[in-house]
Amino acid sequence: MVSYSEILQQKAIDYQIELETEFNLECAVIPEIKYVHKRTDFNELGLSNSYYDEYLYVVENKSAITLTDKNLILIALKEDYVLAEEIGHFLHFKLANIRKSPAQTENLTYFNIYVEMLGYFSSKIIDPTRENKVYGEYKDFTKLSKPELIKEYSLIKNNFGDRVTFNNFFLYQQGYCLGDELFYHYISKQIPKKQIKNLYELNVENMNFKNLFNLMKYNLPQILNKL
């Protein structure tokens, strides 16, 4: 019998080839996909103990994680767009040769927004029917005054519980919304393929991601043409 991980593995190959073909990208490796859930016996995954924390994180949060340096994706969700987003992250980290995230906290948040933008964008290329439901329904944090922001965030906490941190919500909201915008600009041909290729390959060293974010937020196609 074919395991669910094997089904996902085949999809991962298809998705990666689709993204590479669309944007003329070349990546020599394809990640291994491991489907995990609450009843998965870690010992049967064939992974060394050093993966245990990641495995626990993915299972407990019902999420997915891409371990680029290990060419591995752990995934606990069955939606195709989740796998597509992880493949987008994998391609991005491989092509840009990203080994570690920026250390400085503020730049790290904006770096992560960039990462989630590209991940979400990649998933839209694979599955254009994906909707930015969770994050798109709330008011844009960057457009709120401080009192409005406090009100909006307490609403979010009421709906999601304490596990959602302000920083985390902010970075996914901004990343996914930018990814959505990038997608619509791309399919309406306002952004050429070459520019998208540049985004995957962008050298992240010494990049001021907060500046880049502010520029992209207000003038996306123009900025991309200058990158």
Ligand SMILES: [Zn+2]
């Ligand atoms: Zn992501």
